[in-house]
Structure formats: structure tokens, C-alpha cells
Amino acid sequence: MKIAMLAPPWIEIPPPGYGGIEQVVALLAAELIERGNEITLFAAPGTRSRAEVLSPLESPHPDAIQFAVYEADHVASTFARMEQTEPPFDVVHDHCGFTAFAFADRIDTPLVHTLHGPFTDDTSAFYARHVHKASVVALSRYQADQAPDGLDVVAVIGNPIVVADFPFRDEKNDYLLWIGRLNDEKGPQRAIAAAHEADAPLVLAGPVQPGQEQFFEREVEPHIDGERVRYIGEVGDEKRDLYAGARALLMPIRWPEPFGLVMTEAMACGTPVIAFPEGSAPELVLDGETGFVVDDEHAMAEAVRRLDEIDPARCRSSAEERFDVAPVAEAYERAYEQTAQRARSPIR
Amino acid sequence: MKIAMLAPPWIEIPPPGYGGIEQVVALLAAELIERGNEITLFAAPGTRSRAEVLSPLESPHPDAIQFAVYEADHVASTFARMEQTEPPFDVVHDHCGFTAFAFADRIDTPLVHTLHGPFTDDTSAFYARHVHKASVVALSRYQADQAPDGLDVVAVIGNPIVVADFPFRDEKNDYLLWIGRLNDEKGPQRAIAAAHEADAPLVLAGPVQPGQEQFFEREVEPHIDGERVRYIGEVGDEKRDLYAGARALLMPIRWPEPFGLVMTEAMACGTPVIAFPEGSAPELVLDGETGFVVDDEHAMAEAVRRLDEIDPARCRSSAEERFDVAPVAEAYERAYEQTAQRARSPIR
Numbered sequence: 001m002k003i004a005m006l007a008p009p010w011i012e013i014p015p016p017g018y019g020g021i022e023q024v025v026a027l028l029a030a031e032l033i034e035r036g037n038e039i040t041l042f043a044a045p046g047t048r049s050r051a052e053v054l055s056p057l058e059s060p061h062p063d064a065i066q067f068a069v070y071e072a073d074h075v076a077s078t079f080a081r082m083e084q085t086e087p088p089f090d091v092v093h094d095h096c097g098f099t100a101f102a103f104a105d106r107i108d109t110p111l112v113h114t115l116h117g118p119f120t121d122d123t124s125a126f127y128a129r130h131v132h133k134a135s136v137v138a139l140s141r142y143q144a145d146q147a148p149d150g151l152d153v154v155a156v157i158g159n160p161i162v163v164a165d166f167p168f169r170d171e172k173n174d175y176l177l178w179i180g181r182l183n184d185e186k187g188p189q190r191a192i193a194a195a196h197e198a199d200a201p202l203v204l205a206g207p208v209q210p211g212q213e214q215f216f217e218r219e220v221e222p223h224i225d226g227e228r229v230r231y232i233g234e235v236g237d238e239k240r241d242l243y244a245g246a247r248a249l250l251m252p253i254r255w256p257e258p259f260g261l262v263m264t265e266a267m268a269c270g271t272p273v274i275a276f277p278e279g280s281a282p283e284l285v286l287d288g289e290t291g292f293v294v295d296d297e298h299a300m301a302e303a304v305r306r307l308d309e310i311d312p313a314r315c316r317s318s319a320e321e322r323f324d325v326a327p328v329a330e331a332y333e334r335a336y337e338q339t340a341q342r343a344r345s346p347i348r
Numbered sequence: 349m350k351i352a353m354l355a356p357p358w359i360e361i362p363p364p365g366y367g368g369i370e371q372v373v374a375l376l377a378a379e380l381i382e383r384g385n386e387i388t389l390f391a392a393p394g395t396r397s398r399a400e401v402l403s404p405l406e407s408p409h410p411d412a413i414q415f416a417v418y419e420a421d422h423v424a425s426t427f428a429r430m431e432q433t434e435p436p437f438d439v440v441h442d443h444c445g446f447t448a449f450a451f452a453d454r455i456d457t458p459l460v461h462t463l464h465g466p467f468t469d470d471t472s473a474f475y476a477r478h479v480h481k482a483s484v485v486a487l488s489r490y491q492a493d494q495a496p497d498g499l500d501v502v503a504v505i506g507n508p509i510v511v512a513d514f515p516f517r518d519e520k521n522d523y524l525l526w527i528g529r530l531n532d533e534k535g536p537q538r539a540i541a542a543a544h545e546a547d548a549p550l551v552l553a554g555p556v557q558p559g560q561e562q563f564f565e566r567e568v569e570p571h572i573d574g575e576r577v578r579y580i581g582e583v584g585d586e587k588r589d590l591y592a593g594a595r596a597l598l599m600p601i602r603w604p605e606p607f608g609l610v611m612t613e614a615m616a617c618g619t620p621v622i623a624f625p626e627g628s629a630p631e632l633v634l635d636g637e638t639g640f641v642v643d644d645e646h647a648m649a650e651a652v653r654r655l656d657e658i659d660p661a662r663c664r665s666s667a668e669e670r671f672d673v674a675p676v677a678e679a680y681e682r683a684y685e686q687t688a689q690r691a692r693s694p695i696r
Binding site for chain 2: 056057058066067068069070071072073075076077097098099101102103106122123125126129130
């Protein structure tokens, strides 16, 4: 298929640092080309890809994320370039905020939009108002269930990873791993309680963000002893070895995360995940097969004692089947086809 | 004419506090209706106007100004409502950021956009890229001269005030007035130097904004003595009496302000303005007639000694002729007509 991939104008692809959406676009575009599709990537300047890259703006805008001047400029310029292209695109895959969705009824190319953000009162009202203009892909069934009435969810497709880039280890160390931004919703303090009850050492990794210093000092720091509870700060690519060596990844979250990428990364390394049943977690973790879905810290500690029931090889193979970029790209091809078909159909 | 007035979605009209654009829209819509036009005002919820008011969003968003989700939602919803209206609008007058301009080629109604912000590298690039889609009104000839090549500036029209709401005083007190945000560009420290050299008392009014505390402590505070230099903080409607009683308003600015509303307000009160030749100042101040345009603090002090050459009544009448809402609305009617004509013309 001939696909216009509309990335945000904020950060180049692949992202030099943080950039979750840009990482998804980078992997997906590369795999779709590998599979024989024709991709034109509309993205921030500095983008490198095997796809044809067009950058309507002069520079990326990492310090002005969400600002309408850049989003409107990027999207309106992209629409104009798309319309000058022959033969026309079969579909536009939109990863860029809200402007393309809001104006998708003013272009002829059918548009499918990945729901990169959670549904809030404001974003739900937005999608409800423009519900007829485009199709969406949800990152999880949980997210799809939150969608406002009438929103055309053509598929549930999680964010991809390249499983081969994650080291598989069958023999684990004795530590449990918690990774994320250290705040109440993500629950490092609950991981500490569970690890303590399970009498297992815990490694905490991730940044203390501005505004979270008091939470960290009160709930986390007193427990750090460098042995039973170690805090190693923010991690980059070394997180892959951390995952691979861990007995399990603990995910005692208390917020409805639409998609929990770290869970897929841990499983890719053959590491079970023990998660609370919030957001996408019960879908990503196959209970009893690639980890455990548990209700609280106490049940999490009990699950730690049952980790020998989980086969690391099965965690890896499940990640390959479900989260690797190849099945994700294949699922997107079906979503593109379906979006294009619905647009052609007289009954919408 | 039948006019769709597109206000921003951030703040209701009239604005409860700060809201320069909203104030312009409030005055202009009321006057255009007074003059027999039919106005539909697309604006934030809570808006009150004699115009028909339509509010696509659920609430104002004063804490998310410039955010694309709200601007795209507001503009796309407005376009849809406009297209359902019969008979059609003759013109849409856009005061709302950038999204309407960027997508103006996708509606049939011709659009005229008031340039409420200054031209920067980024906004100039924006307008240059979408130059053919709409007409613009510049707030000053200075601003019009900064416009990127090809931008269709149909008119130069300043922001309106209701001159009758400003008290006229012929007999002035002995103080000079400086009003604005206390920062380097606005120049309270230069006003202090000029007043000192002219041996005249000075009243400073305006807020010290976050980040400007050091500037204030270093450049302004040491000079405040409660007699020769008084600082009275931020002012509301009492600014009108402050203007009216002042011998002159000092505007020792060092930035190219596209339109200096306080100068028009001072003149409406019969108060001369002594300004540096930046941005719109040489247009707004008729040198030797409604004040003086001077190059530096020294020349500003000399101009203070010549204030008896300026007739307060002439300041007032000049404000009535040029800045009152009636001549401004009349100029907009011509701009609307011209915009509609150009849209009808086959040669654009």
C-alpha cells in the first residue's frame, strides 16, 4: 500500500532522547517498508528513515509540544503535499496530536489515527465531536473500551518493540525490578512493600521528576539500603540487561495506563511481569503464563513465590508473537486496508 | 454584511480579567451590530454579546492557551457550523491563533485574519507557507512592513477603544506616568532616568512578572522613594484616572511593539505621549501634535519641558478620529468587503 505516515512536528525520528511516539513511528515505518509498502514520512527536520521523508517545518520543536502554530502548520502543509502526490496515497496514518483528525473530513485520503494519549474528559469530548471523520487504532482493549460512542475503532494494536534487540536470559539473578518515573501512580513504594514481604531484593530504576521530590523522600528514600532495596536512578539502554537479569518486573500501578511498554520489554527478555489489574496490564500479562495479575502488594508478594511456574522462554515467545514489530506492522496493514475500504464504502 | 467572528477558545468575551484579543472582539462585535451587520460569534463558553454566540467547546481554557487540541477542535467545529448556516456568511473574521488560517483554503467563506501577534522567525515562516489562503489585517504600518512577501494585507487597522469610556482632563497634575509590565524592554528604568533629568515626579504602574524580580530589584526598586518615584503596582480600571491626571505618558520602549494600546488610552484622556520610535509608536503618536517621538531618555526629558505645546483636546480628538470603535469598525467593514471581493475575483 501507499501510506502517508504523519508524525508529530516536535522531535525528529528516531528520537535522540525521550520520544515514545517517535520510536513507534521509526520502527513501524521501517517494518512496513521491509514488507513492501511505500511510505512517505511527514516528520520533523532531522528525521532519518528508509521511507521518503518530507519535513514541512524548518526545525523540530521539542520545547513547544502541543502548540497549535506548529501542529496546524505541519498538518496543513502535509495535507497540501499529500494532495499533490500521484498516484494518491491509499491511507494516511496519523500520529500527530489532534489537528489532522479534526480536519480529516476535508481531505480525500482516508485517515487512521493511533490513540497515543489516554481518554480524558477533554480528549473524549474532542473525539466525540469529530467522531465521523476518521478511524482510530487503540493501543489496548482497555483503551478501546473507554472510547466515546461512535468512534470507529478499526483495530487494537499495541506499540511495537524489536524483540531481537532485547537479550533473552533463562537464568535469572535474585532481584526483582521496578522501573518507571518515581511517583505515586507508578507505585515504587508498593513494589518495596511487596518485595519486603516476599523477602526478595529490589532494584528501582527511573527518574525523580520535578514535583516528585517529596514523594521520593517520604515514600522511597527511607527504604533504600543498597542491598535489599537499591535505587540506580534513570537508566538508558542498560535497562535491557536489567530486565534480562531480573526474576520479575513488578508493576504495582494505580492508574489506567493505555499501554505499558515496559511490560512488553521485560517479557521480551524472558522476564515475567507481576502487575496490578489496571489499564492494559491484564491484556499484556497472560496470567499464569507470562506472569501474574494480582490485586495488591500482598498478592504480589505471594506471586513472587510462584515465579518458578513461569517459563522465561514462553515470556519471550509471547512477546515475539504479540509485540514484535512484524506482527504489529501486519496488524496495521489490515487496519489500513479496512480504513481504506470503509472510506470507499457508500454506507459509513 | 453577514460575518462569522471567530474568537479564540481560551477566554470568554468580554474577558473577566486579562484578555486583549477578547476585549477587541467584544468591542468590535458590538459596534458592527450597531452598524447593522449580522454577527455570529464563535467563542469560549460564558461569552455574552448582542451577537449570536456559538460555543463549540464545553468550557474556556485559560490555562491551555495555544494548545492544539482546543484550537483544532474549536476551529474545525466552527467551520462545520458555518457551512450549515443559510444564507452563507460573507466573510469570517479570524482572531484565533493559526489553525483557521492554515485551513482557510478548505472552506468556501473568505477569511480575514487579524495579526494579533508579532512576526517572529516562526510566525513569519508560518504565514509565508500559507500566504495564499486568507487576507490579513495588520495593527500598524510597522507590522504590515514586517509581513512576509505575498501576504495579502488588506488593511492596517489598530485595536479599538471606546473613547467615551475614558475621562478627559484638560488640567493635569504634575506627575509623569509609566504603565506596563516592569521589564527591560518596556523600560521603567529609562522612564526613571528621563523623569529624573526633567526634574518631574513619576508614577510607575504595572505588574512585576515571574522572572522579572531581579530586574525590578536592581533597576527600579532603588529609585522608589514614594515622592519623586512612586510605584503603585498593578492597576485595573483606576488606570483611566491615572492617565487623565498625568502630564504625559512615557513610553521608553525598546522592542517593536506591533500596537501600543496604552498610548491610545492615554491620548483618549487628553494626555500626551512621549515615546521612543519603536514599532507602532511613531504612527500612534503624532509628533508635536499628540505628543513627541524621541530617540532616548535625554530627548525624553527635553520633551517633558515642551509639553505645554501639546493641546489635550487635540489628543482626545485624535483618539476619537483614529482609535474609537466606530472608525475601527468602519475600516473593518471595508476590509471585509475587500476580502469578499478578492475571493469572488477569478484572479487572485
